[in-house]
Each structure stands twice: as structure tokens, then as C-alpha cells.
Amino acid sequence: MIARLLAKFRKERVLGVAKEKRRYDLPLANSSSNSFLRLLICLLSILGMLALSASFALSAMTERWSQGLANKVSVEIPASDSAGDIIAPRMVRSMTDDAAKILSEHPDVEQAAITEEKEVRTLLAPWLGEDLAMDSIPVPGLISVTFREGSTPNLKKLEAKIREAAPSARIDTHESWLADVLRFTGALQFAAILLGLIIGATTLVAVAAGVKSKLSENKEELELLHLMGASDSYIARQLQRHTLILSFQGGALGVLAGGLLLFVISLIAGEMGVNLIPDFRMADAQKLMLVLMPVPIAVLAMLTARVTVMNVLTRMP
């Protein structure tokens, strides 16, 4: 064992002896730009992971909000009549009870729950201020209505029926609010996709520049291979393989670092009480997509290397 180690040590001290198995015809393994490309792909992978995770989270948020508000409406019994006169709280409560009864008897309605006055006042407090004498302000009656699964109630008819008990009642389907939120999250998702495309484009440009730099660095060796009869594909394969390995290494490092970063972000978000998307957990397929991210990045880099090499080689006779 010791003798073998000593023999290895002695062998490696002999100057000018090839120590490792030849991997490439071009001197690619010792190029100084390798670390740069690996690091760049690593950073781009982290960005890609963040963009993809953001896209997943936004998608989950949108779905949760849409599902949460599907089959639900709110019925409001205003605290003032159409002329603007205040209605007595007792009257408002009575009209609310009557409207709730009508709703409960409707075949499409699964549940009609009155929001208690105290709860309404709590909801209004942030807008009206804590210091205001809340008890002196008349509050509207609110009923949360849940329709049966698969039902398609005629809201106009239903509203007309409720107005028999509460003439100024109106149904709020949350549509305008939800549309704004969905538009906003849609824009964020678009931004995430755009970021992904920019990351992809940056990868293309960086790899192409790296490959061109390598070809220029090894111009004489490249020309020699060409003159020995190496086909364009033969030469391209060497750079493809080299780029694939480097990109995959960079991508794998990026996934590890990105995973750690996402974990830290989730901890911080948890501590800050961010519960816009409570119980958000990535699906296994989404986790797999994140873990496998180095694969498409490496393949993209490899194809870019091939196209770049072939393009450069066509300038040779």
C-alpha cells in the first residue's frame, strides 16, 4: 500500500508525463473559463429555481382564492335606505333575519350564515379607526351564502326575492375584486415566466460566448483537428460533452444552493406570518421539476455549444 503510494508520488513528480487519461482532443479540461461557466450556470439555476417556485406559489394562490370564492356570494342589507336615511339597527337585523330565512329555503343554497354585528364592527374597525365610538355607527347586515355544488342559481331572481323582505338588499358576487386579484397574480406569473425566458436567453448567450472564447483560445488545436480530417460533428461533440458536464455540475450546485435559499425564505416568511397562501406545499411533481432543473439547462447549454461550434467551423474550408 505504502509502496504503491510512494510509486504514485514518484511518478507524478516526473515532469512532462501525462498523469491522467485523455478526455478531449482539444485542451478543454484545464481551461480557465470552466470555473466561470460553472459558476454562471449555478447562479442562473438559482434564479431559475426562484422564478419557478414563485410561479408555483402564485399559481397555488390564484387557485386557492378562486376555489375559495367559487359558489359563494355575500348579501348586504344596507344600514340606510335608498333616500339615504338611516334605518334603525333593530330593523336592519329583522330584515337580515328574513333575508337569511328566504335564502335558507332556496333549493340551490347550501348555507346562509349571518355575520354577527360584532364581527362586522371588527371588520370595519381598520377603516373607521379604533377611537371612533363604534356602537354609535349603524352597520349593515351581512349574510355569507354558499350554494350547493354544481348548482347554477339565477342571482337576479334570487335578489328580487330577497328584496321582498329587505328592499335595499344587494348580492355581491366578489367578481370585480377577484378579477383584479387574478389580473395581478396573472401579471406576476407572466413576470416569472419572462424571468425564466431571460434566464434561458442569458444561458444561451453565456454558453455561446464561452464556447467561442474556448475555440478562439484553442484555435491552432482546432485547426489541426480539422486538417487531420475531423468532421464538424466530431469536433462539436467534444465541446458538447464538455459543456454538458460543466453545465450539469453548475446546475446541480445551483439546485442545492437554490433549495437551501428556498428553505430559508420559507422560514423567514413563516416567522413574518405571511399567510396569503396558508398550507402552501409544493406537489411532488413540482419538487421533481425543481430538482431536475439542471437537466434542461445542461441540454440547452449543450445544444447551444453545438450550434456555436458548427457555426464557427463553417468559416473553415
Place this chain on the structure above:
Amino acid sequence: MIRFEHVGLRYGIGPEVLEDINFTLDPGSFHFLSGPSGAGKTSLMSLLYLGRMPTRGLVRMFGQNIGELTRDQLAAIRQRIGVVFQDFRLLGHMSAFDNVALPLRIQGRPEKEIRNNVGELLDWVGLGDHKHVLPNTMSGGQQQRVAIARAVITRPRLLLADEPTGNLDDDIGFRLMALFDQLNRMGTTVLIATHNTAIMEKFGHKRLILERGHLRIEDPQQPNKGGHGDLRERLQGVY
């Protein structure tokens, strides 16, 4: 086998460095290419090893018009040509073995065949114990032998050598020429670019002489002299 008809070459928009070149290299022939510096020898060599394409004229190699070939077909033609460059152009990151094996690997030959052939050839050129040595730690003579081994490992149909004796003393130069002559006798067409008149006179092969981009052909062979028997006489004292 190799035929140039009215071939011209210019770089960019400059004047023609080769003008109306016409010659034929028959299979198994041996020629010297000579001429003063700047006459266009390197340019003509680059046309022969397909490092450049002519700007005019017809070049036929191994029965094919190179102007009509695809890139892959041109690569296949290049695989039939062995070149010994003046500056050797060995790959510094590879061992002597891998440098010599490179043309075979490009041709996709099996590793077993490569190991056998390259080992045998390195033994033949006297570098059997230098297989794993990197070129930049070898002497000029050793590097040259590696370059020659690399050029002949595929048994090329055409062997081109650019000033192969340029940096060598006469004795080694003659020995090298004897090696080329041996390859020629095995059927390889050989063209050597050289300034060395002593070698040209000693070996007496046909000469392609370039002067200011124009080519003329000289045949110093006497009618009653020729063939390898006479060559052996001329090489007495060299072996």
C-alpha cells in the same frame, strides 16, 4: 491522383500568390517542392492538405473534384493525407502516444487496434519508452519523430512534409529522408517542401519549383538512372 489545373490563390482582395498552377502527382510518386522564401510554397502546401480552397481553377484529389464535395467528404479526403508541419504542431496537453493516436481516433478506429498500431510505430521511430511523455518536454528531434509518426499512422495515400529537415543537421536530415523514401516505396505519394538542395540532389526526385507564384517542374533523373536500386547507391553512407 492529385491534379491541379489553372489553380490560383489570393488572400482577400490582394494579388494572387499562386498563379495558374498546373501539375499532377501520380500515385506512388515522390516530389520535392522548392523555391525561394515568399514564392508560395506554404500556400501551395495548404491547398494540398485542404487547409485552403483555391480562388480559381480545378483541384482533383483521389479522383474527386474538391470544389464539388460536401464538408464531410472533404474531411474524408483529409483523412487520406498525412502532414508533417514545419513546427510539428503537436498537441501539448497530450502524451506522445495520444498525439500519434489522434488521426486513428478521428477515423473512429477501435482502441485495441490503436494501442497496437501506435505502440508499434512509436517503437519503430525509437520512442517506445516515451509513450506517456508530453511533447513540450521532448527534444526537437523527438518531437519531429512524433509528428512523423502521427502523419503516417493511418498509412496515408499522400504524405506532405513542410521543411522537415529545416532544423536538423544533415545526417539526421538524410535519415529522415530515407524514412520518407521507405514510405514512398510502400506506395505513399510523397511531396516534401524543402530548401535543402543537398538533399534534393542526393535523392534526385522530380522538383516542383515555385517562383513568384508560378510553378515549373524539373526532372533531374538521368535516362539511364532511376529506380530504387540507384537510390540505394545514392544513400550509401546514409544508412
